[in-house]
Amino acid sequence: MSEEVIPVDHLITLADLLFKLSNETDKSNTTEQILQIVKENDMAPYYEYLTENYSNSFKRDAQLVSELQKKNEEKHKELKDKLADVEENFGENEVREALLSIAEYHHKIGDKEKALEAYRQTTEKTVALGQRLDIVFAIQRIGFSWLDMDLLRRNIEKAKSMIEEGGDWERRNRLKVYEGLYLLIVRNFKGAASLFLESIATFSSSELLSYERFVFYTIIVSMISLERPEMKKRVVDSSDILSVVGKIPHAADYLNSLYNCQYRDFLVALVDITDEMKKDRFLSRHVHHYSREMRIRAYSQFLESYKSVTLSSTADQFGLGVIFLDQELSRFISAGRLNAKIDKVGGIIETNRPDAKNAMYQQVIKHGDQLLNRIQKLTRVVDL
Missing domain, CATH: 1.25.40.570 (Serine Threonine Protein Phosphatase 5, Tetratricopeptide repeat)
Structure with a gap:
């Protein structure tokens, strides 16, 4: 910084x-x-x-x-x-x-x-x-002051074009923060996380937002965007984030509870962190979406460890009632967001992990068929 x-x-x-x-x-x-x-x-x-x-x-x-x-x-x-x-x-x-x-x-x-x-x-x-x-x-x-999204979009694109002409190092880093904040507003959390993490060690955009607020945004977008190993390396163990995370309400509990698989603590921290998001002009519009996506992420992380697990033990891990958990998981499963099914008679959640190798094989077959079709069409053209 x-x-x-x-x-x-x-x-x-x-x-x-x-x-x-x-x-x-x-x-x-x-x-x-x-x-x-x-x-x-x-x-x-x-x-x-x-x-x-x-x-x-x-x-x-x-x-x-x-x-x-x-x-x-x-x-x-x-x-x-x-x-x-x-x-x-x-x-x-x-x-x-x-x-x-x-x-x-x-x-x-x-x-x-x-x-x-x-x-x-x-x-x-x-x-x-x-x-x-x-x-x-x-x-x-x-x-950003007037939330004029068209003005922001046009001038971020203009700045990116100008940077390509040979902008200096300091202004390149500033643009990452400006563009990252724009992406956060339009709910491109993955893009925002990438830009924020690239500029966290060299943050110099205090005219736009404070460093603590910037770190808060970085945690919010990283939690929903990064895979667990990358989260550990780039966020949980980041000295830049650790230096201020204690000053941000509930951020440390929120960040560490999910990584450490403390799901009951995570849901409590999620409620606290979304309350903080509601107070923020840029984040408040995303609270409902963000809360849903982070619950899905927590359920997915928990279920990855099991081929099957009882509803009651899962409810205990998350500190939820069995009926509520059943309804919530059913909604996410039916929407295709969780790879699992619920045996209500046995009170068991059965995970249904997608077979990555089989999916890759099917993808190769599909692309192979498309390639053969193109070769056949090309052959007919050449024969003519």
Whole structure:
């Protein structure tokens, strides 16, 4: 992890606080936090957005609006005057810096559309690849702040294309974190896990999220994506993860209980960890899906050790009632998610492991038939 810690972009912090606000009963403390950030950054456009879209929590204060708008107008005039001066008296690099200052100010006060337009104008005056990439990262942070998925998708693809032109090592690592977070949001957990694990030792994207939050995301996506041996090597024994996992609520219990086959403890930890996910703006949408998939993973891991096992002993291992377990396993089996069948008369679960060698043999036969058919068609064409 980089020693330099840049604060998380305040637009992302505000978006997280608004999500928290929507799930709270007592909203006064969070409301005050949001207003403090708005006032500290003179965010007149963002304050207008709050009063229009969260009117139950933010009543329009005409005096505050007037004060913020006055500060914005004064700063805009200062920046525009500076731009006019450098356009007349200086070179392209100074013009570019003046345009960037305007873009960053619109970004700061939460004026999304003007910020995007100003960043576009700055890009047109920017030659250096690294500086153009920094602008794309800034636009991506706007996308994460407003959850503008189209904006994110387009600019992640743009950044990947630019990196291929010769982006430096630090920006390559930053892009992995940005792209990984996008993949997490769109539920591509395997892709997110791969990118997060590649960048965990060199994390330098503190402007996007804190390192602890990044490790939390890494654990979440790795648990659902990695096979057990890889999980042990890359997550359970990772010094980078071990250094902070104790600071993340329930993460250590969740991570270790499944690997150590402590299934009763795992289900308790899963409930705790999904409660934490519900509090997260990016993870909350995945809670139901994630909980189901992790239960399937735990059942599969347990059943792999047996050719047959009683329902009662399985229920005891997981700390569940026999009836509930029977219903849950039946649902997963009928959906083709578990390779097993239940003998209700005998109260036994019989595993039905797929024969990997037989499956491979059938696959070879299938591809062989396709190849022969193509050769026959080719032969007829050649004969003609």
